[in-house]
Amino acid sequence: MFNLTQQPFVARDKEWESAFFQALYEGRLSIEDGTTQVGPDGWPYLFAQTIVGAKEPVRKIIDWLSEKGIGLVVNAHKQAPDYVFTYGMVWNCKERGEFISEAPEIKSGKVVFEKGKHVVAGPPSQEYLPGYVRKVLKQFFADQGIKDMKTVVVSTDSKHYDLIFSLESLGEPPQSEHRGIAEAIAWFLPSHYSIVIASEKGLPPFTHL
Incomplete structure (x- = not known):
């Protein structure tokens, strides 16, 4: 080394x-x-x-x-x-056992879920987001004045997964701030995770982090 x-x-x-x-x-x-x-x-x-x-x-x-x-x-x-x-x-x-994991290409820009399209969704599993990581994230959000963050993991093909953070939990910041918020959250997550900020409206149920 x-x-x-x-x-x-x-x-x-x-x-x-x-x-x-x-x-x-x-x-x-x-x-x-x-x-x-x-x-x-x-x-x-x-x-x-x-x-x-x-x-x-x-x-x-x-x-x-x-x-x-x-x-x-x-x-x-x-x-x-x-x-x-x-x-x-x-x-x-x-x-x-690796600092960077291979993953499907991460989408950039605005993510759109088409009406009527089959979607697999649910809370992040312990394997995907371990308890100790959730604790760290909760503290980060609490430091920003956000005491109840909600999330959901969504996939339209069972290969590419988006970890969605509730826009409502964030206090509905303007679109211009979404990228900066996502970049801050990204520091806490593996580089192959796709992070999305979206409204809970019209999406599968979100759960508490």
């Missing part, structure tokens, strides 16, 4: 990323500071280094971060960190 971090950024392709992820998952890190630090993006992170003799098993770190709702920055002391892991990447690794 240490050797991988010595490669120049211009030489870091998908193959490098895959090798780095695997080495990191099986390796150890040195914690820079026992306290959580706020990154430039405004989210909480634990800073760690890849040094010879590092003692903390990464899997143990991943377990701890997953319960706390914290991301991970590897070698933040450098001019540019070697990697920044969102909380969604962290708990995806805990649950699936």
